[in-house]
Amino acid sequence: MHIQPYLFFNGRCEEALAFYQGALGAELTQLMRMKESPEPPPPGMMPPGSEDKIMHASLRIGDTTLMASDGNCQGQASFQGFSLSLTPADPAEAGRLFTALGDGGKVQMPLARTFFSPCFGMVEDRFGVSWMIYVAD
Structure with a gap:
């Protein structure tokens, strides 16, 4: 399933x-x-x-x-109550995807190192869809 x-x-x-x-x-x-x-x-x-x-x-x-x-x-x-999560292989690809999705949208959380990822951020695209970009540690 x-x-x-x-x-x-x-x-x-x-x-x-x-x-x-x-x-x-x-x-x-x-x-x-x-x-x-x-x-x-x-x-x-x-x-x-x-x-x-x-x-x-x-x-x-x-x-x-x-x-x-x-x-x-x-x-x-209206897209509320969820995010789509992308898991690129490395921080460079994460940055590219984050920038592309953010074009015309708004940053919810800038890409940065976190305790669970070397590179994580959240962005809402121009259509109102929320995306989480997450690089596995």
Whole structure:
């Protein structure tokens, strides 16, 4: 059994996918737009003009699959109560990932040595997703 995060970007999924491809080297493995659904959505579920929005996408980041969607395309995406954790091999790679994810976001805890890691930090990306960057000791 695997736990796979599924993030809903409320209309900004395509932008998020491109960002993660550049920042993390993520590989897009699947993408389906609303208009490509084999079944139409129930009446009133999707706002008019959302046919090109993302119904489902899968990204491969290292050995992990991250799934994403535009969801119902209404309102701001809200990511609270969790962080995604990345474990790069060394502090140099941690710094690169931290900087890339922080572009347009905000640092929650700068990268630094801690009692449990030679390099650990937390950053919220431009979409409001919280990331922990952790190099194993």
